[in-house]
Amino acid sequence: MEGGVHTGKWIPKASAGTILLLMCMFIPTLTALLQLSEGLKCQDDEYPNEEKGVCCNKCHPGFKLVGKCLDKDQRSNCTACPKSQYNEERNYTPNCRTCKICKKSWHEVEVSPCDTKRNTVCRCEDGYYKDVIDSETYQCIKCSQCGHGEKEKETCTLGRNTMCECTENYHEVKNRCEPCKNCSTGCQHLCPFLTTKPPESGEGYLVKILGVFFAVAMVMSGVLVAITYIATKRSTKNKLLKSSSETSDDSLDSCESGLIYKEQHSNSSVEAAPQSPVRDQERSDLLGSPPLEIKIPDLIYMVLDLVPVLKVKQLMRALGVRDSEIEHAELDYRSSREAHYQMLRVWAERGSRAGGGGCGGMLHRALLQELLDKLREMNLGRAAEELETKYGIQ
Incomplete structure (x- = not known):
């Protein structure tokens, strides 16, 4: 062959039918692989x-x-x-x-x-309402009763607590209803001269002078009350310290002799400590209840870890600790945790004097049960369950 090289071999050409056949065989496999991917x-x-x-x-x-x-x-x-x-x-x-x-x-x-x-x-029994914690958890809380100076606005239902409002001549102060004693917010309806037109000329000027004089007198009275309160508080504190040292010596003698309660302790501490919250008719039951091996400091620190800081003072009041004792602890300790510790210690020691606790840090079941009941009334049921688990309370 001119102009080129001939190899002498023949190369067969694939037919179009063969190619189509191969494509049809592989299409299902490719489709399945694509679906899986x-x-x-x-x-x-x-x-x-x-x-x-x-x-x-x-x-x-x-x-x-x-x-x-x-x-x-x-x-x-x-x-x-x-x-x-x-x-x-x-x-x-x-x-x-x-x-x-x-x-x-x-x-x-x-x-x-x-x-x-x-x-x-399930639903809450009558007299209780559902307090939702999350999408799957709730607890049944006892319906609240309206307190002094309050009236019922809305009745307690299965899904909502009682709603209260202040009665006439009372106004709300820090979530409490206080009686109207002056023309403060919420009490203007008792002071008609605030809404009437002030007198003209000399009469109006005289009313203003009397108002200023009255305000100054109120401020001075407040200052005197504060000074008297501080002086009384310091005196009471000194008496408390003296009484507590004497009571500590007596309590050591009581532990050695195997006694839990003495009448002479209540007589010597009347001035320093308030009346025990445990009623006299329950005292014999408290003394007869088996003591729990609970160290009071350990219990106090566990309560402080479980109860929100903002609810500690509310718990103290529910347990019978007086406002003066709460203020006393806050003045003596800068740390809020140490102040709260002292408040709980007041409650625990008072229960001990009433028969709620024994020597060596032993605590009777009735005193711990009182704490558990108050926690549940304050919607702190989880904290109560933790304490029950810790100390094996059924």
């Missing part, structure tokens, strides 16, 4: 079985999954939930959920029982 798209009542590349049907409410389907024409293997367990929705979970139990100790009553498709429905 993108993930299975199943209906709302199905779930994907990635291993087999198929969508399986979900189990009905009241059932749980035992085995997945192996082919698109097969169904999942489901079984009914056992007794005291349930599943509310379609699912493919291997477990059922445990039914809730309404607890009488938590003031709950059962509305409807649990079955395989629905959990137990």
Whole structure:
């Protein structure tokens, strides 16, 4: 052949039919690979079985999954939930959920029982309302009673506490209703001269002078009251220190002789300490209750760790600690935690003198129970449960 080189070999050409045949063989495989890479798209009542590349049907409410389907024409293997367990929705979970139990100790009553498709429905018993903690947790709190100077605005319901408002001639001061004693905010209706037109000329000027004189007199009276209060407080503090040292010596003798309470202690500490919150008729029960091996300082520090700082003084008042004792502790200690410690110590020592605690830091069950009851009344049920768990209270 001119102008080129001939090898002498013949190369066959593939036919168009052969190429099409090969393409048809590989298209299904490519399609399956693309579907796996993108993930299975199943209906709302199905779930994907990635291993087999198929969508399986979900189990009905009241059932749980035992085995997945192996082919698109097969169904999942489901079984009914056992007794005291349930599943509310379609699912493919291997477990059922445990039914809730309404607890009488938590003031709950059962509305409807649990079955395989629905959990137990509980509500708070009469006289209590539901205090929601989170989406799945709540506690039943006793309905509040309106206090002195208050009247009921809205009745307590299953989902809301009692709503109170101040009665006539009372106004709200720091979440408490105080009687109207002057023309302060909320009491203007008792002072008509504030809303009438002031007198003209000399009369108006005289009224202003009298008002200024009255204000100055009030300020001076307040200063004198404050000075008297501080002096009295210091005197009382000195008496308390002296009385406490004498009481400590007497208590040591009491421990050595095996006695818990002496009448002479109550007589010697009448001036320094307030009357015990434990009633006389309950004192014999307190003395007869078994003492708990609880160190009072350990109990106090645990309470301070569990109770929010802003609610400690409220707890103190609920336990019978007086406002003067609370102020005394706040003046003596710059640290709020140390001040709160002293407030709780006042309560614990007072209970000890009344028969609530024994020698060597031993505490009687009745005194601890009083603390647990007050915590629950203040919506601090979780703190009460922690203390019960710590000290084995059932």
